[in-house]
Amino acid sequence: MTPSSALKTDRYELTMLEAALRDGTAARPCVFELFTRRLSGGRRFGVVAGTGRLLSLLREFRFGEEELRYLRDADVVDAATLRHLEAYRFRGTIRGYREGELYFPGSPVLTVEGTFADAVVLETLALSVLNHDSAIATAASRMSIAAGERPLAEMGSRRAADDSAVAAARAAFIAGFGATSNLEAGRRWGIPTMGTAAHAWTLLHDSEEDAFRAQIEALGTGTTLLVDTYDIRAGVETAIRVAGTGLGGVRIDSGDLPIVAAAVREQLDGLGATGTRITVTSDLDEYAIAALAASPVDAYGVGTSVVTGSGYPTASMIYKLVARQGADGGWISVAKASADKASKGGRKAAFRILADGVAQSETVVVSDGFEELGGSQEHPGGRALQVVFVDHGEIDASSEGHAGTVAARAHHLRVREELPVRALALSRSDPAIPTVYVDAE
Amino acid sequence: MTPSSALKTDRYELTMLEAALRDGTAARPCVFELFTRRLSGGRRFGVVAGTGRLLSLLREFRFGEEELRYLRDADVVDAATLRHLEAYRFRGTIRGYREGELYFPGSPVLTVEGTFADAVVLETLALSVLNHDSAIATAASRMSIAAGERPLAEMGSRRAADDSAVAAARAAFIAGFGATSNLEAGRRWGIPTMGTAAHAWTLLHDSEEDAFRAQIEALGTGTTLLVDTYDIRAGVETAIRVAGTGLGGVRIDSGDLPIVAAAVREQLDGLGATGTRITVTSDLDEYAIAALAASPVDAYGVGTSVVTGSGYPTASMIYKLVARQGADGGWISVAKASADKASKGGRKAAFRILADGVAQSETVVVSDGFEELGGSQEHPGGRALQVVFVDHGEIDASSEGHAGTVAARAHHLRVREELPVRALALSRSDPAIPTVYVDAE
Known part of the structure; x- marks a missing residue:
């Protein structure tokens, strides 16, 4: 056919x-x-x-x-x-x-x-x-302007119909996003893809530490660890203890981001992990991104709001x-x-x-x-x-x-x-x- | 492949x-x-x-x-x-x-x-x-409840990505819509399809009368004529003059619908076209449908709001x-x-x-x-x-x-x-x- x-x-x-x-x-x-x-x-x-x-x-x-x-x-x-x-x-x-x-x-x-x-x-x-x-x-371009030089990834596939998700990844890329989580968009349009682990990864293991160790074993210390499954402060401490100060990044997917990002940056710096990057991914839209401009955030992941045109x-x-x-x-x-x-x-x-x-x-x-x-x-x-x-x-x-x-x-x-x-x-x-x-x- | x-x-x-x-x-x-x-x-x-x-x-x-x-x-x-x-x-x-x-x-x-x-x-x-x-x-079910016994058709394909439009037609049908304009949804899911003519049909002809005559010639007097390309009152008059009082229906795609629907009904009845149905299709959502409950409307066509989940x-x-x-x-x-x-x-x-x-x-x-x-x-x-x-x-x-x-x-x-x-x-x-x-x- x-x-x-x-x-x-x-x-x-x-x-x-x-x-x-x-x-x-x-x-x-x-x-x-x-x-x-x-x-x-x-x-x-x-x-x-x-x-x-x-x-x-x-x-x-x-x-x-x-x-x-x-x-x-x-x-x-x-x-x-x-x-x-x-x-x-x-x-x-x-x-x-x-x-x-x-x-x-x-x-x-x-x-x-x-x-x-x-x-x-x-x-x-x-x-x-x-x-x-x-x-x-149009929505993605506004987010890209708000993000300035910071990298911006589209990760909203789960909030768009299966084929539109692929199209949305492409449209966001055209408007300034740098990457997508959607593998089909990677294959079909050559868009860089990103992503490391979800909360399920941590919950699958007997402890957060086990989960982090296994992820680093598989993906290297350059990976990004998701630190908010239980307690963010404990998660960050565990992440650096397991990975060392060379850890690539941590991801935060919940909480009041300006406050949490500042606290995590201070904690990371205090632990000596000054090069570990902070990615935030919790319910971001162009306004939330703009509000984080002065926060120590290194990268944004945007889901629902970009694939639904932010309203x-x-x-x-x-x-x-x-x-x-x-x-x-x-x-x-x-x-x-x-x-x-x-x-x-x-x-x-x-x-x-x-x-x-x-x-x-x-x-x-x-x-x-x-x-x-x-x-x-x-x-x-x-x-x-x-x-x-x-x-x-x-x-x-x-x-x-x-x-x-x-x-x-x-x-x-x-x-x-x-x-x-x-x-x-x-x-x-x-x-x-x-x-x-x-x-x- | x-x-x-x-x-x-x-x-x-x-x-x-x-x-x-x-x-x-x-x-x-x-x-x-x-x-x-x-x-x-x-x-x-x-x-x-x-x-x-x-x-x-x-x-x-x-x-x-x-x-x-x-x-x-x-x-x-x-x-x-x-x-x-x-x-x-x-x-x-x-x-x-x-x-x-x-x-x-x-x-x-x-x-x-x-x-x-x-x-x-x-x-x-x-x-x-x-x-x-x-x-x-979920949005479609609310619209279907608001429409009560009156037929409701989904016609929003143009406001949804190409494949989601097909999925949206299916979801709306499941939630109580009776038909869709989308032919692929008709083929793939067996959903009844509907639709007769757009404004382009009238504009293609040298006069509204020519357009109506040609449509009736092709599709029979049971068809629905779109009467709002120029002046609705003149459009209705022309429609009945051309089709006779047995015209199937008229469609209205603009204007203040409660007022327009009442005026068109009165005009149709005055012309003897008491069985000619009125379909309205202008920017409807569940609230607009509910507001038309007491108006002499026979059928609704819903576009943007249903395929985008009404907000x-x-x-x-x-x-x-x-x-x-x-x-x-x-x-x-x-x-x-x-x-x-x-x-x-x-x-x-x-x-x-x-x-x-x-x-x-x-x-x-x-x-x-x-x-x-x-x-x-x-x-x-x-x-x-x-x-x-x-x-x-x-x-x-x-x-x-x-x-x-x-x-x-x-x-x-x-x-x-x-x-x-x-x-x-x-x-x-x-x-x-x-x-x-x-x-x-």
Whole structure:
């Protein structure tokens, strides 16, 4: 059975396809845009993540025998639509923000061009991947900023569904985390993995000392010992007695961390273990990390809060038809008109306007006439934000796999430097820069 | 390449395994327990979901050539551990709450018995699946209670990562939803699917009327027309003019729903379309559904809030060693002692105590001596809550696939009837029934 992502799709995409094949609109050239109307949670910027994953899933977006059988047996669409789907592959063009790029309300994060039939069926998959991964990356970037130079590891797999955990590890890495506990993320995306022992390790043994001795025997004195199964002070004393002052690190997973970290540092130093590092892992989020900035903590491990987007587990990106050809072949900008969910029609190009290297605005050039935007990836004082991911059905592989993940991380860390200082605060506020719409000439 | 779930595992499980193989503790018989210390968000009950999915993933929990190559190349564990993993299959016993069952703080939702080596490596996968799926099911059950007899559909795939969306659809179905928009969930779990058209369908056409005509042509007058792309009043008028008074339904995806629903009902009735149903889908959660109870709404579609657990995207279940054999072969109850994260050691059996069919308490019988609990699945006035899912490595298939999903839903709807009335309120409160620990004789 060939893996297929094609049924990770809302039924109505295929229902619309059926109706469009019947009335001839399936062949109409269309532009769909993936964007958000707002940043969730008063965040000052968003971080695009998931693009590399989406492109790999797009390669598997095929309706094979098993998918077609289900659609037929469940009477989802008619025979003509099944024949269309059997031959389906995306032949359109996708451009969008590089993975790791920042985004703001109205940023055209992904632009999908093709016939209605080609483009409409990608809605659910594109949103699933980008909404989840971007939500995680946005939260992770804030944590990474709060952690500063201290290493930060993602260890939240147990608090995310099995496959999302792998995706979350990737998104966190792109946004500045240095490692993950998730081995599948290590294999699939080349992310460094970390981890030594849980409380069960200590409880398995007749004493904490037995457990520590066995761990050091197996993993060496450079390992990190978990010291809070019983009493932290006694745990630290035992750890150094067993390992010596060359012990790599201790991990604390409970307690009031600023107080506990200070006490443990003092104890370690008093025992001569001045080089033994302190890792803390108890219910951290960006605020707790920031509150530990002045504490003698050497590394952070973050679980639940990063894999659940620290209160905002999904971005609010939507996938909207913004332009299409009419019956006469002319382009028409379109948009939903409802008061509370209005959006801006037209094809768009986007630029980050910089002054002295600092972002000033997200400038979105909107075209009604349409064609003139084809090659316009230049704007005075601006960095062009969109690149081509899929060119008439040909997927550019450079965003995928290990290399794409590493490139996305590097891109994120680079463009984050362009943010104005006010963007780095954790409190709720407006987007760090305004989105400015400009009509194409 | 054979699918494997084995690397969906935190690195430290394998690091502990390596150390345990070296010091001989790997062979110690152990009891791990999956439970929660609290219900997230002041919820009055939790709903167990994911068990069927977990058991299917357990079948794939094998370290094949690709998994072993990664572990070797990334230097995760030593050669002896790789040899152990190559031969690994879970040979222990797993019992736990039926899928769809309610749970409370301390409920032994899953009990995994086996050697340390057998049981420790399942921690991450078991928690990933049960924490996610139970969080969704818990939120979904509240929505299902709020919706009463009105049909409720899950349509949040775009707001959850691609694979979690499929799992979320399943969890929502188990907790009382009647359908999903997600086709993969339809194929994989036999869940009914629904959906007709998005705003893009209307925008694709030169007029709303053209769009409605084409949809009816393709899907019949029984279809549901989305009437809020431009002006709802005009949309409803057009819908009935085009479809006639036999139109199946209209869908409203924006606006102040109580007001809009009442106006649309009045308009439909005035036009003679008294049988045309109104489906609302705009940013619903359990509170919004409850607020619409007196409105003329016929069906609900819920997106973001259900797939993100309505503010609580993960349950807080943990996987802890609670008992093990000592060097002398005697059983020892164990537990972490830290003040803020204490737990209760010992092997447990659980019963829902009922009076006149109404739940009174979650009674957890704890054994230090251990053996006497082996067959004790009876308690006066109580319904035994645990069943055997895996017996010495043999997985009972009845929880898996379509049949397992349907059975879980039926079980949930049945046991929900046992809840006291106060459990059905949506506001934050204490668990609906207390958890009572009883020592085994």
